[in-house]
Amino acid sequence: MSDQELEAALLERARGGDAEAFNGLVWRYQRLLLSVALGLLEDQGRAEDAVQEAFLSAWTALPRYRGEASFRTWLCRILVNKALSARRWGRLRRWLSLDHPAADALKETLEDREPGADPEAARLQEERSAAVRAALASLPAQQRAAVLLRSSGLSVVEVAEAMSVAEGTIKAHLHAARARLSAALGDA
Amino acid sequence: MSQEEDDGFWAKVGEAQAPRLPESYWKRLYSRIIAPRAAERRGPSPLVWTALSALATVAIVVVVAQFRRPAAPPVSEHDVWDARVTVAEGEVMVFGKGQAAGLLASAGMPLEDGDRVVTGSDGRAELALSPESLIELGPSAAMTLADLAEKNTVLELDLGALVAKLRWVKKLGRQLQVKTPTAVAAVRGTEFGLSVAESGETSVGVFDEGRVEVRATDDLMVKETMLEARQEVRIPPGTGVDTVTREDGKYLRVGELERLKPYHERVERIRGRQEELGASWTGLSERDRLRVRRDFEERHEKKLEAMPEGDRQALRQRLQRPERGQPRPGAVGEVQGHRGHGAGAV
Numbered sequence: 001m002s003d004q005e006l007e008a009a010l011l012e013r014a015r016g017g018d019a020e021a022f023n024g025l026v027w028r029y030q031r032l033l034l035s036v037a038l039g040l041l042e043d044q045g046r047a048e049d050a051v052q053e054a055f056l057s058a059w060t061a062l063p064r065y066r067g068e069a070s071f072r073t074w075l076c077r078i079l080v081n082k083a084l085s086a087r088r089w090g091r092l093r094r095w096l097s098l099d100h101p102a103a104d105a106l107k108e109t110l111e112d113r114e115p116g117a118d119p120e121a122a123r124l125q126e127e128r129s130a131a132v133r134a135a136l137a138s139l140p141a142q143q144r145a146a147v148l149l150r151s152s153g154l155s156v157v158e159v160a161e162a163m164s165v166a167e168g169t170i171k172a173h174l175h176a177a178r179a180r181l182s183a184a185l186g187d188a
Numbered sequence: 189m190s191q192e193e194d195d196g197f198w199a200k201v202g203e204a205q206a207p208r209l210p211e212s213y214w215k216r217l218y219s220r221i222i223a224p225r226a227a228e229r230r231g232p233s234p235l236v237w238t239a240l241s242a243l244a245t246v247a248i249v250v251v252v253a254q255f256r257r258p259a260a261p262p263v264s265e266h267d268v269w270d271a272r273v274t275v276a277e278g279e280v281m282v283f284g285k286g287q288a289a290g291l292l293a294s295a296g297m298p299l300e301d302g303d304r305v306v307t308g309s310d311g312r313a314e315l316a317l318s319p320e321s322l323i324e325l326g327p328s329a330a331m332t333l334a335d336l337a338e339k340n341t342v343l344e345l346d347l348g349a350l351v352a353k354l355r356w357v358k359k360l361g362r363q364l365q366v367k368t369p370t371a372v373a374a375v376r377g378t379e380f381g382l383s384v385a386e387s388g389e390t391s392v393g394v395f396d397e398g399r400v401e402v403r404a405t406d407d408l409m410v411k412e413t414m415l416e417a418r419q420e421v422r423i424p425p426g427t428g429v430d431t432v433t434r435e436d437g438k439y440l441r442v443g444e445l446e447r448l449k450p451y452h453e454r455v456e457r458i459r460g461r462q463e464e465l466g467a468s469w470t471g472l473s474e475r476d477r478l479r480v481r482r483d484f485e486e487r488h489e490k491k492l493e494a495m496p497e498g499d500r501q502a503l504r505q506r507l508q509r510p511e512r513g514q515p516r517p518g519a520v521g522e523v524q525g526h527r528g529h530g531a532g533a534v
Binding site: 026030031045052125128129151153185 | 197198199200201204205206207214217218220221222475
């Protein structure tokens, strides 16, 4: 059974209410969703909350999923809505001084250290990651969401579907972000 | 720019910004995500839910009336033990997976998949998988926590003795195996011990309760043998293992608990510790566990820096993970010529 067939089978069973099958889908997509949520929210705890809420909403809404977009795209749409909503709510809370700003939250992200990795290569990789994250953090929210989804493997069309905007808008977002990200990657 | 180049650029961005987190993090996140749904299943209709609620209420009343504990949810394949060091006496070192230098362990230090715990000749370590499942490592021991998944926990004891008491609920689907250079012990519960000599010879025993199934890895003609309470087997390296022949094949010769009898008092001590730990235990999320582990690593470095130069150098040398077959100066647990495991040996 191919990967796509397996996903289709899991989805079919999950739509029928099979929680175990849905758990299989959670395992497949939690990394993608956390990566996007972390990029949008810059805080591991809030990103985890957003991912959990997105999966819960997807489980509840699954009977209404018609398969017009791929499951991955549909899931990303739910996640982006949750994360952008959490961002807005977070800004309001900070404005009301209920929360402290999470400026350095990403620095505390609990990254795995490659066992036996070359320390110099690891340092360079870390620097590059930090530069890319800083460049991402400087982008407006919609642009950032587009970049995060595109860099997670979605096509321009899928990103447009996930964000419910026109394909041309996504192309414009990606074009605008590209120069900053090229510099961060050392490609410029 | 071609489509291929465009895809390549965004893949590079994705690779740079994606979080690199250990496998255990994803397992815990998964458990956290799926947990709320266990209580929030979709149902066919409100009427059915009402009927089910009424049935559930009756069931709860019956259960409470009989003073029975409600069943715990089954263990998922992604559940991982919230394991940690709970006691470290004398010299106890922990080598993280793939890490060249070890840490001096102390109580509260979280343990991860692949950690190797080594005790000195004066050392003793109590490790908890949970407050109810404790493992004590004696002096001059070396053990790797090869897999901390609750569903299939694997420990690799290369040298020394361990004594354990687990709260083992078979219905939950948990399994634990202890591998030694000459044997594999599949633990059915609950109080057991193993000791491994430098030659690799292994003794496996069950104390007052539980069952352990033992297999000799050097002699595949010998069938898996079940040990009951107060029984023991001895498995030397090679094919010279003592066996008995039954109708359906050869089995390990099972004797009364003897070699491991001196460890019996340790089990009694562990029984008391289960209660103590149960009262003080605070579960840690994956994030907290990793943070606490980092704190331990930082404190360890600071402690080293505060030492006089000579002492620091000597300790750093002892904390180097030795090459396979090379003894560590002044430390035990890695013995020249000792038979080790592929995955667990250093």
